[in-house]
Amino acid sequence: MEIRPIVSALLRNKTGALLIAAQIALTLAIVSNAAYIIRDRVAVSSRPSGIDDESRIFNITVGSIDKPDDAIAQQKREEQLLAALPGVESVASSNQVPLGQSGWNMSLFLDKAQTESSAHMAFYFTPGPLVKTLGLKLIEGRDLIEADVDEIDMGNDNRLGHVAVISQALARKLFPGGESATGEHVFVGNAADAPEYEIVGVVERLQSPWSQHGDDGEYSLITAIRPIESYANYIVRTAPGQVDRVMRDAEAALTRPGSDRQVIDKQTMTETREQRYRADSAMVWMLVTVTVLLLLVTASGIVGMATLWVNQRRKQIGVRRALGARRFDILRYFLTENLLISSAGIALGCVLALALNQLLVSRMELARLPLGYLGGGSLALWLLGVVAVYGPAWRAAVISPAIATRSA
Amino acid sequence: MLKMTRLSKIYRTRMIETHALRGFDIHVREGEFVAVTGPSGSGKTTFLNIAGLLEDFSSGNYLLDGVDVSGIDDNARSRLRNEKLGFIFQGFNLIPDLNLFDNVDVPLRYRGFAAAERRRRIEQALEQVGLASRMRHYPAELSGGQQQRVAIARALAGTPRLLLADEPTGNLDSQMARSVLELLEAINAMGTTIVMVTHDPELAARAQRNVHIVDGQVTDVMHETAMRAVERIDASMHSNA
Amino acid sequence: MFRYYLQLGFRSLRRNPVLTLLMVITLSVGVAASMSTYTVLHMMSGDPIPNKSDRLFVPQIDTGNMIGYTAGEEPDDQLSYPDTQRLLASGQGVRRTAIFGINSAITPERADMAPLLTDGGATTSDFFAMFEVPFRYGNPWHAEDDARNSDVIVLSRATSEKLFGDVDPVGRELKLGDASYRVVGVLGEWEPLPRYYRIINGNGGAFAGSDDFFIPFSAAVRHEKRNSGNNNCSGDAPAAGYAGWIASDCTWIQFWFEGASADDQFVIKAWLDNYAAEQLRLGWLKRPVNTRLRNTMQWLKHLEVVGRDSRIQAWLAFGFLLVCLVNTVGLLLAKFSARAGEVGVRRALGATRREIFHQYLIEASVVGLVGAALGLALSFAGLWLISKQSGAMAAVARMDWTMLLATVLLSVLASLIAGFLPTWRACQVRPALQLKSQ
DSSP: OOHHHHHHHHHHSHHHHHHHHHHHHHHHHHHHHHHHHHHHHHHHHTOOOSOSOGGGEEEEEEEOSSOOTTHHHHHHHHHHHHHTSTTEEEEEEOSOOTTOSOOOEEEEESSTTOSSOSEEEEEEEESSOHHHHHTOOEEEEOOOOGGGOEEEOBTTBOOOOSEEEEEHHHHHHHOTTOOOOTTOEEEESOSTTOOEEEEEEEESOOOOSSOOSSGGGGOEEEEEEEEOOSEEEEEEEESTTOHHHHHHHHHHHHTOTTOOOEEEEEEEHHHHHHHHTHHHHHHHHHHHHHHHHHHHHHHHHHHHHHHHHHHHTHHHHHHHHHTTOOHHHHHHHHHHHHHHHHHHHHHHHHHHHHHHHHHHHHHHOOOOOOHHHHHHHHHHHHHHHHHHHHHHHHHHHTSOGGGGGSOO | OEEEEEEEEEEEOSSOEEEEEEEEEEEEOTTOEEEEEOOTTSSHHHHHHHHTTSSOOSEEEEEETTEEOTTOOHHHHHHHHHHHEEEEOTTOOOOTTSOHHHHHHHHHHHHTOOHHHHHHHHHHHHHHTTOGGGTTOOGGGSOHHHHHHHHHHHHHHTOOSEEEEESTTTTSOHHHHHHHHHHHHHHHHTTOEEEEEOSOHHHHHTSSEEEEEETTEEOOHHHHHHHHHHHHHHHHHHHHO | OHHHHHHHHHHHHTTSHHHHHHHHHHHHHHHHHHHHHHHHHHHHTOOSSTTTGGGEEEEEEOOOOSTTOOTTOOOOSSEEHHHHHHHHTSOOSSEEEEEEEEEEEEEOSSTTSOOEEEEEEEEOTHHHHHTTOOEEEEOOOOHHHHHTTOOEEEEOHHHHHHHHOSSOOTTOEEEETTEEEEEEEEEOSOOOSSOGGGOSOSSSTTTSOOOSEEEEHHHHHHTTOOOSSOOBOOSSOOOSHHHHHHHSSOEEEEEEEEOSSTTHHHHHHHHHHHHHHHHHHHTSOOSSOOEEEEEHHHHHHHTTOSOHHHHHHHHHHHHHHHHHHHHHHHHHHHHHHTTHHHHHHHHHTTOOHHHHHHHHHHHHHHHHHHHHHHHHHHHHHHHHHHHTSOHHHHHHOOOOHHHHHHHHHHHHHHHHHHHHHHHHHHHTOOHHHHHHHO
């Protein structure tokens, strides 16, 4: 339709149009990159840990000042004490918690002769039903049993267990041919006296305490050890909705008068997850805020500029109406004009977005922006432009044609 | 061509009710060149706005080229303006951001003509007003008289049935005014009906018929023409003597 | 004239209230977003000890074995116990110290108080002078205490007050783990940001947490204290027991040299390379010489103390400010061009173009000032939101005077930049033209 005259009119009044186009370009550049980061962070922080219904899990770490002489007996007593609390479904002590951000990271070797390790993996150990307590899905072989447990005085004894359940991701990494991992033997370290493990089972998924972004976030091994230590960390599964109450009861029971235990740490799995992804969710909120504000600012800029243009062209609009333009024609004129400016801004914005992404890729090690985000961002800004300009354009459309005969 | 009967226009604000036109009767026949005169505030502009379908009227009857326009909607009015009417304004009202070609093009776009047809009409209209060579110029590069001629070209390009002119020479010096008026007369001679609003009696004298408005009513339509006729007779008698 | 223009500026704020409000909000939101994220960055990347950061050095030595060796790989960030001992005895620089973290319970004298679970550091007497640690009571222990493995302890102010109340506890005894220590000093307020002296720690990271106590390195080893931070063993597993562990090439100790001047970096680096070559010859080190010696700021950069997320946020926030600026230019343009008539009148009454320029630029900066006030308030709100994220963020999301001033300057500068184009355009208005058409 009337694109050419609109363009030539625009070219004679460049400043405002350029400002709006620049604003749209910058907005698109920032918003498309922000949207991509947001989606990426949301995807990362919603990966499953392997735990069935995390809202029912908590962990509590207790310690004594001196290493007790009956550390093993004390741990067993405490496990029974916790298991007997109302609302408790299962208890297992464990050296670390998935997503807990601290723990044991070990190198795994299929053969001691290897110079490069086969995988770096999270090393879980437990004397109890950890697989059942976390609700991990056993997809091959068997779970660890009481008879597998080695009692080890950590720090003075270099043994580290002898049977293992591993995660499916680790099994695939170790045996990429797809052969069954069960029955295979692996080593932690490649020293002459490196501990050897027989793999007895595979669980579908178990994230490491660090839940790294790559596949290695799911490389985990669980072995059966009862450590002789001055502290113990218990993981507890509760009945639905009772996790907070049970955690309070557990603390009271473990530190009851006469006990020398102190609570070093306690956390529900929900809190653990929140803490693990706190930086990510902070980033997401910051970017969502910036995105929303940006769109608002840009929309307000378009409204402001369009209002100015309408006011400046009241007479002209009246003349057009007098010459036979329908209200719809006037509305369409401003919408088309806006669409032209938006399109120019969006074209520039796509270039800027890729440039900004290139900067983020090279300086911040971010991933490359998928082009779909540019498409989505462009569409959103086109839409934003139309919505923002609609008000001023409508006010232009209802200007009376009689204004044309007014002198001045 | 244009027939208003017992037309009235009332502007209402919260405090005041102004009767801009009351019991207004006028009949312009096809091919006429009518001048509408009157002191300022008499209702000339209101009449022009209503005649040009730029404003609605409060009561009465208005037939434009045989069409009863009372109560038709905004889109239909736009179409009538576009197809049957041409406007010439005192302030020219060219669009400053468009060159002459694009200015004349404006009403033709709304008419929905094909590009080739529009081009033919624009060139012809600009030719007619003697500005075909300056098609790519912008209004600011032209003198007032030239601008008004572009405005006339814009009005003519759509081959209107009725040309409405609002003080077409008000912003021009006398020499330019004369050439514009001559142009209007030539257009009228080719069959286009013209209604011109002016407060300049000299200009009005060149029209075939004068309509005088006072306080929103037509007074004594024939009076002035009759007087002038008498004057002319006097003059010829003197010259004879 | 300046005051007159200022008055006009403030008066004009009320003229198009919606447009003006929009401008002020746009500007202040942009300033607040960029300043609150930049403040975090500024605090994170600050120099914790500006007077000597260029002569405090951290050594790194590659203690790995030849299995999986890649030339030029970054050596571990911490040292092994045997290397630490030899570096402490090296005599290089003016001071040397080593530190590792300890997790231990302190049993108060009063029987009715529960033991305190505490985090602290095992270090040498030079530590306190090297890092200019202020003392509220007492003094650091002496070099002889290091040599004699004395059971002495320096407490943080908070720990001291928890254990003894607000009194001078120097000379009193307390039980740390299962041994008794004599208090020799209590620290004053000391919260370097970041915690550069022991970035690698298990109790709060670079920006949060603090050490509750310090004991002599030698005493900690005598009491077989294991470190509570990172422990990286590359080769064969250490022999069983504490003695086996400290004799191994496992790295778990952070080390610092203090040079007499920044130039000592070259001297000490050369010595370190010699040392590594010597140890390679003696068979302690297995890999070809591969050492580093970084000064404080290089060390903080190496450990990526400034979070990548914080930098991305600051970048995007400044991009946002840029959009706000462009937007303000547009809005000011709208506001000023609506007043072309006024300019025409002023010009007709004898105002020079220069005077119009001044008037409108001052008017633009009035918008900036109001925006600055609001922006400052919003920045504090933004920082408050950021500080809710975590303890570390709470430590860095604090505005200092520099940032406060920078915020105000930024808003005014932003509005001046934004006001420039519209002002220039307003100056182009010719006197007669506008009078006629009004």
